[in-house]
Amino acid sequence: MQSAQSLRHFILDNLRAGRWRVGDRLPPERSFSDRFGLSRGSVRKVLQDLRELGLIEQTVGSGTFVREGAEAVVQALPAEQVSQSSPAELMEARITLEPAILELVIANATATDFRRMDECCERAERAQSLMEFEHWDGMLHEAIALAAHNSFVAGVFSHMNQVRAQTEWGVLKRRSVTPERRLLYQREHRALVKAIKARDLDQARSAALQHLVGVRRNLFGG
Known part of the structure; x- marks a missing residue:
């Protein structure tokens, strides 16, 4: 349901x-x-x-x-009520959807999209707080989704970002992100963007899945 x-x-x-x-x-x-x-x-x-x-x-x-x-x-x-969607449901959706849209992203992304992805990575790396880092982390994933240039995809990811803005998600993220994990996420973001810019679909999907599965493991254990 x-x-x-x-x-x-x-x-x-x-x-x-x-x-x-x-x-x-x-x-x-x-x-x-x-x-x-x-x-x-x-x-x-x-x-x-x-x-x-x-x-x-x-x-x-x-x-x-x-x-x-x-x-x-x-x-x-x-x-x-967006709050009806739990962080666990969000991660399940992200792991399913984010790698799936990469074919559209790689086919349709422009130089402007690539610059926006790079900017998000740079701003996340310079972030002085976890809250600021989380903001630019979300902006990067949104920039990748928008690079598909598909209004349906954009709408779905807009809803997903509303769930990311919930207090429950923020509490889980603060508990799970250590300085070492943040550095790992930054490297994984760069690897994903590099694969997208190279229009290497297999590598991009692999990088996205590895990143998201790692985030889920850090958030929920297991």
């Missing part, structure tokens, strides 16, 4: 933020199914619920569209 709830959150977040406006077509059911690991039936149930709220309309053969009046309806709904 958590994955279905994540899809609901994602759609509502995009509507609230104005990324999807009246008449815009939503991604197809197959795309939602693949991205969130849901059956087509589960995707249809989420869309049916949102249709009944008056947010979307569906036309056979054409797709799913934002309905007129959706903006007023979504603003009247209670805010979705």
Whole structure:
């Protein structure tokens, strides 16, 4: 049910933020199914619920569209609670999604994207506090996601960064990051960016997975 709830959150977040406006077509059911690991039936149930709220309309053969009046309806709904997503769920999602998007990143990243990645690495390395380091750590992963130049991916990672901003995540990170681990994370970030800039997909995926699995181990043990 958590994955279905994540899809609901994602759609509502995009509507609230104005990324999807009246008449815009939503991604197809197959795309939602693949991205969130849901059956087509589960995707249809989420869309049916949102249709009944008056947010979307569906036309056979054409797709799913934002309905007129959706903006007023979504603003009247209670805010979705990002805190429902735990740090463990976030790490599970990151390990699944971050290596998976690298094919798009390597295909679409520009020189400007590479400069932003380098800047994030440099700012993290110069950070005077763990809080500042964590900020630029998050900015690097966001910069990599944005380099895919795919609005769907950007929306998913925006939600993930909201979870990273939670107090519970910050407490875990402060407990787990030693000076030695921070230096290791910095080296791993550089290795990942180097592989992306070389457009070496296998090496980039390997670097991303090694980094994320290590972060999860340090956060939760095991």
